[in-house]
Amino acid sequence: MTLAGAASTSLVRPRRWLLAAAVAPGLALASLVDLRAAPVAVTFAVVVGLLQQGLP
Amino acid sequence: MIVLTATAAAAGAAVFAVIAAAGAAFPSVSRGLFAAAASIALIAAAARGPRPWQRDAETPTEWLECEGLTVAVRNGLALGAGFLTRVGFWIWWVLPVLAFESGSVQAGAIVGAAYGAARLGASSFVAARAEATRSDRLPRKLLLWRPRATAAADPLFFIASGVALALAARLVGFDGWR
Numbered sequence: 001m002t003l004a005g006a007a008s009t010s011l012v013r014p015r016r017w018l019l020a021a022a023v024a025p026g027l028a029l030a031s032l033v034d035l036r037a038a039p040v041a042v043t044f045a046v047v048v049g050l051l052q053q054g055l056p
Numbered sequence: 057m058i059v060l061t062a063t064a065a066a067a068g069a070a071v072f073a074v075i076a077a078a079g080a081a082f083p084s085v086s087r088g089l090f091a092a093a094a095s096i097a098l099i100a101a102a103a104r105g106p107r108p109w110q111r112d113a114e115t116p117t118e119w120l121e122c123e124g125l126t127v128a129v130r131n132g133l134a135l136g137a138g139f140l141t142r143v144g145f146w147i148w149w150v151l152p153v154l155a156f157e158s159g160s161v162q163a164g165a166i167v168g169a170a171y172g173a174a175r176l177g178a179s180s181f182v183a184a185r186a187e188a189t190r191s192d193r194l195p196r197k198l199l200l201w202r203p204r205a206t207a208a209a210d211p212l213f214f215i216a217s218g219v220a221l222a223l224a225a226r227l228v229g230f231d232g233w234r
Contacts, residue, residue: 016102016103016104016105016106016210017103019103019210019211019214020099020102020103020214021214022211022214022215022218023099023214023215023217023218023221024218025215025218026214026215026216026217026218026219026220026221026222027218027219027221027222028218029215029218029219029222030218030219030221030222030223030226031222033219038163038166041154041158041163041166041167041170042166042167042170044150044151044154044167044216045151045167045168045170045171045174046170046171046174047174047212048145048147048148048150048151048171048174048175049170049171049172049173049174049175049176049177049178050174050175050178051144051145051147051205051208051209051212052143052144052145052148052175053175053178053179053182053198053201053205054195054198054199054201054202055141055142055143055144
């Protein structure tokens with residue numbers, strides 16, 4: 001691995017682990033919103049489908 | 057395009073109904089433990105890199121030699137099922153976890169149909185509009201929108217995984233964060 005590659009990996013990985021902290025609001029959200037409720041689950045599924053537009 | 061969207065919705069409904077039926081086959085504690093393990097594995101894998109677990113497949117070129125309707129049906133089935141082609145983002149994996157947790161075939165089918173219809177319905181709309189206006193402005197805009205979709209998908213994935221994890225804990229009987 002080049003020096004630049006190693007540097008970018010060490011920069012990117014911690015940032016993703018920080019991003020994983022977003023699990024916490026999800027845990028809190030679960031007590032406010034029931035994701036198994038049909039409208040919420042359907043909205044989530046639609047968002048996932050829309051995000052995938054233009055996948056190569 | 058209607059056939060494409062309809063088959064995608066049917067494929068999504070079938071896949072997620074099967075996953076939900078698999079969830080229903082377990083008592084809620086085991087279902088919760090499986091779902092919790094899957095959620096933790098997903099969170100750990102997604103924290104390591106942006107590239108999700110996926111089958112690196114595109115529409116086979118030989119399909120394009122088939123009749124239009126056959127291509128639409130095959131593409132609809134492959135894309136609507138989700139996992140048979142590229143999923144693009146980790147967030148897709150939360151859908152089967154939630155379907156499994158629900159343990160309801162009906163809920164799984166509804167969520168799967170919504171996913172398949174949204175994925176292919178939106179693509180069909182963009183393609184139809186491009187053809188009607190004889191302009192590729194909208195498809196080009198969509199391509200420019202992709203980095204934003206990527207930036208939004210990952211935080212959404214972790215939030216949704218948190219929700220899935222909490223639901224799994226509730227299935228196991230832990231309700232500590234209420």
